[in-house]
Amino acid sequence: MTDAPILVVGAGQCGLKAVETLRTGGYDGDLVFIGAEPHAPYQRPPLSKAFLKGEMSRDRLMLKPDRFFQEKAIQTRFGEAVAAIAPERREVTLAGGEHLAYSKLLLTTGTRARRVPLEGTDLAGVFHLRELADVEWIAANLDPSMRLAIVGAGYIGLEVAAALRVAGYNVTVLEGAERILRRVVCPEVSAFFDGLHRDHGVDIRTSTLPSRIVGAERVEAIEFSDGNRLACDAVLLAVGAEPVTDLAAAAGIGCENGILVDTSCRTSAPDVFAAGDCAAFPSARYGRTIRLECVQNAIDQGKAAAQAMLGTPVAYDPLPWFWSDQYHVKLQIAGLSDGHTEIAIEGAPSDAGFAVTYLKEGVPVAVDAVNQPRAHMLARRSLATPTAAEPAAAAAGTA
Ligand SMILES: Cc1cc2nc3c(=O)[nH]c(=O)nc-3n(C[C@H](O)[C@H](O)[C@H](O)COP(=O)(O)OP(=O)(O)OC[C@H]3O[C@@H](n4cnc5c(N)ncnc54)[C@H](O)[C@@H]3O)c2cc1C
Structure with a gap:
């Protein structure tokens, strides 16, 4: 049984971090990386930013050169989708009908664009x-x-x-x-x-x-x-995204707004893990189950899942962060602001830069920094330890 490969399904940023970590963490058995898109993993954020504007080449969009997978002895199956999982047989079935056995399985199937129930969405354009x-x-x-x-x-x-x-x-x-x-x-x-x-x-x-x-x-x-x-x-x-849970749900794995995992990225099925945009996990930091759609989480949870698969104890509960580029303005967000009770604004809102600290009963929980990279970095540091947190914009000395 232990001779069967580890399979990682979903060749995005999260799956890539996981296969990389499995190798750096010492796993030298067979490793198969399967992805429905016909490419090696690439960065998604530039699709609506630099790459869309034609300011970034396709090569730079790719996260790793092709030789990376050969050098790390990672067998890639790009352009192939998994159609079903059978946890009781420790096996997946590809869309083409081939069965692949696994010793451990990681699902990093991401999200898909949410469909709008509107007449006419099938028109060209x-x-x-x-x-x-x-x-x-x-x-x-x-x-x-x-x-x-x-x-x-x-x-x-x-x-x-x-x-x-x-x-x-x-x-x-x-x-x-x-x-x-x-x-x-x-x-x-x-x-x-x-x-x-x-x-x-x-x-x-x-x-x-x-x-x-x-x-x-x-x-x-x-x-x-x-x-x-x-x-x-x-x-x-562009009305948001929804987690790709179909495979997991059809296999009887617990799902609710994402594939449910514990802080070690374990699903309800033995030796089946999930991470990235598709996974919903319990956060002690936020006191509830959360699911994140950001690069920070794709990378950090992909790494955590791989470590857990290798037997290293992990307790994944990150401070999320995110960014958005629009024109010459960079918005950087640290923490989750939902449920805040008040805000503190440092600087007049303008593209010269300002920052908003969100507080919950006096405790900072998130910071939006607009053209203020320093305020963002300080916020990430201070919010990571909530008790020590101060309004990050004030700490950055922004005005
Ligand atoms: C346009 C755009 C802009 C973004 N901008 C930002 C940003 O500025 N900052 C930020 O932090 N985040 C941003 N994000 C979000 C970020 O890109 C995602 O959070 C991240 O890519 C998630 O990585 P993932 O590997 O979990 O999932 P994904 O990147 O969604 O990858 C999942 C992969 O799994 C594959 N897959 C699904 N089902 C199967 C199957 N059955 N068999 C095989 N393969 C399968 C999919 O085809 C896909 O390639 C942006 C996303 C988009 C789309």
Whole structure:
């Protein structure tokens, strides 16, 4: 049984960190790395930033050169999807029908773009942005003479708005909530980004929900409930992501907004682990089960899962951090701000830089730093030990 390979399913940033850690941690048995996309793992963040703008080459997008996998004796099966897991037989089945036995299995299947239950989403010109193939589709099918409508004013929607507006596109952003980025930042930060986009000529319409997308074969317009229409040539649906749990759920592994794992990344099935965007884990730091969609978590939890698979005790409970680039502005977020009771703002909101500390009953829980990298780094340090935390912006001496 122990001769069977370790399988890692999902060739993104998290799976890559896991296979790398298995090797550096001393595992010298067979290791198979399986991914549905036809590429080696690449960085996803530039897909809505530098790579979309054409400022980054495809080579630089890749996380490792091909020789890495040969040198580390990692057998790659890119372009192949796993169709089923049989935990009782310790075996997975590939979409092509082949069965692969495992000694241990790690699921790093990530997220997929959330679908919008709207008539017309199957028209030509309607797209999502999640994979390299999506950016290749944009490059081949869209051009700056087009009118682009973006449904959803979260990070990805707004980053694409910024990148393509600068490229010359006519861009309208439609957001159902009363302000952009409502789920993730306070009204003051939303207002700053709203103004930033308007100053660049993006038409932002909040409290606005499309009722359908219309067109003969290609998208021609978005229609609203009052019958009004917004004429457009392309529509990006950017209303968030959902964890890819299908394989785990079908195998009877516990799932609830993600594949449920413990702090050692173990699922409910023996020797089956999960990590990254697809995994929901108990956080003592936040007093609840959380699931994170960020590079920090993909890397750190991928490493933690591999260590746990090698028998090293781990208790994964990170301080999450994240960033977003829009125009010349970098927003860096440390910690989770939901449930905060007050905020403290250092500096007037402007692109010269400001920082917002979110507090819960007087204790800092998160910091948004806008063009303030130092405040962000200090916040990561101070928030990592909550009892020692001070408002990070103040600690950074920002004004
Ligand atoms: C456009 C964009 C911009 C982003 N910007 C930022 C940012 O600025 N900062 C930040 O921190 N985070 C950002 N993120 C989020 C970050 O990229 C993700 O959190 C991270 O990539 C998650 O890594 P992962 O390996 O867990 O999952 P993923 O990267 O989703 O990889 C999972 C892989 O598993 C594969 N897979 C799924 N099912 C199967 C199967 N059955 N068989 C085989 N393979 C399968 C998928 O095809 C995929 O390749 C961004 C994401 C996107 C899409």
